[in-house]
Amino acid sequence: MHFTSETRLDDGVLGRHFTLDGIPGLLWTPPEASASAPVPLILLGHPPLGLRAMHPRLVSRARRSAADGFASATIELPGSGDRPARPALNQAREDLRRAMRAGEPVGDDLVDALVLPLVDAAVPEWRTALDALLSLPDIDGPVGFSGGLISVAVRLAVTDPRITAAVLFAGSLVPRVILEEARQVTVPLHVLLQWDDEGNDREASLALFDAFASPEKSLHAHLGGHSGVPAHAGDAAAEFFARHLRAG
Structure with missing residues (x-):
């Protein structure tokens, strides 16, 4: 890691x-983080729009995490920002836009092409980043994961035992294989769902929530579209992390 x-x-x-x-x-x-008093860490997930575009929102989330005593970190997703383009992924996104404009159903093959290559590439990178972040003297566990593509969060929660709690946003398409992997997720979960999300299948989101094997999981549904998450939803998510990461 090079700063x-x-x-x-x-x-x-x-x-x-x-x-x-x-x-x-x-x-x-x-400001209180130090080698003698290392702090827990929250990994900030985000949509594949690039860190530059997401920076204001990421800073806002990071400030809230810091106010609660947590470090936070994120990395650029594959194919986003200044990273090399992924033509197959771009084609899948265009196919999705075309299907939605035409009012056509989004089939499993398209969902797989859109999501799985990104999950397969991003999750090992998140785990490598976590290795580096936890080696820093002012950061320690436990570790939470917040937001972003829910399929990435599911795979990471299944494959990395250092993730001890997660706040998930049910706002993206989920492949069937990820639905099956969700049955292995056992960490505490706080799941946000926009009830009228124009780009998300509500029933699929409810099925995913039902699939999680976590003994502690809660679903927080709000009226409105994809970008209409109310401000107070962030307060509830912060309280969830405060309860689980501080307890750890």
Whole structure:
């Protein structure tokens, strides 16, 4: 991990850009974090729009995490931002847009082509990033995962035992294989669902929630479309992490 720049925000949060095996990333730590008092970590998932486009929202989420005593970090997704393009993934996205414009059903093959290559590539990168982040003197476990593509979060929760709690956003298409993997997820979950999400199958989201094997899981559904998540939903998610990561 190579840090390329750092900025001290007005609330004392230290924001740092880094690269890891050529992958750009961002790390924020609260002012009290130190080698003698390392803090828990929240990995910030995000949609594949690029870190530059997502930066304002990521900073806002990181500030809230820091106020609660947590570090937070994220990495650029494969095929996003300045990373090399993935033509097959771009084609799948165009096929999805075409199907939605035409009012056609989105079949399993298209969902697989759209989601699985990204999951297969992104999850090992997240795990490598977690190795590097937890080696820093001012960061320690436990580790939470928040938001982003729910299929990435499911695969990561199944394959990496360092993830101890997750806040998930049921706002993206989910392949059948990920639905099956969800049956292996046992960490505490806080799941957000926009009831009128125009790009998401509500019944599929409910089926995914039902599939999770977590003894503690809660579903928080709000009226409105994909981008209409109410501000207070963030408060509830923060309280969830405070309860689980501090307890850890």
